Amino acid sequence: MIELLKSHGVLSYSQNGSHFEPKPLPPPIPKKCDWEIDPAELDFSNAAMIGKGLFGEIVKAYWRGTPVAVKRMLSSLSDDRLVM
Numbered sequence: 001m002i003e004l005l006k007s008h009g010v011l012s013y014s015q016n017g018s019h020f021e022p023k024p025l026p027p028p029i030p031k032k033c034d035w036e037i038d039p040a041e042l043d044f045s046n047a048a049m050i051g052k053g054l055f056g057e058i059v060k061a062y063w064r065g066t067p068v069a070v071k072r073m074l075s076s077l078s079d080d081r082l083v084m
């Protein structure tokens with residue numbers, strides 16, 4: 001088992017080289033993902049509704065000049081007590 005863990009790089013030598021120990025965990029993933037956009041960059045000046053679902057409406061807006069579909073939660077559902 002030790003050999004298997006070593007071969008997968010899960011174990012490494014301790015600092016003084018006397019024994020193997022688990023590798024330190026990588027740093028946590030940052031909260032803001034790189035695919036997350038800043039809502040302030042959405043341009044709704046020529047927005048048009050293009051669809052509606054149970055929880056929200058879909059509007060065509062622009063992000064950095066690119067047309068995008070934005071789902072906006074229905075205001076009737078925006079009360080925290082109703083959001084699951």
Ligand SMILES: Nc1ncnc2c1ncn2[C@@H]1O[C@H](COP(=O)(O)OP(=O)(O)OP(=O)(O)O)[C@@H](O)[C@H]1O
Pocket residue numbers: 050051052053054055056057058069071
């Ligand atoms: N990316 C998109 N581009 C164009 N139209 C879209 C896009 N996403 C949704 N729509 C339109 O909006 C309608 C509703 O989409 P939505 O994702 O809200 O549906 P839903 O999954 O049924 O909704 P809900 O999860 O709120 O019940 C779609 O049927 C479609 O006509």
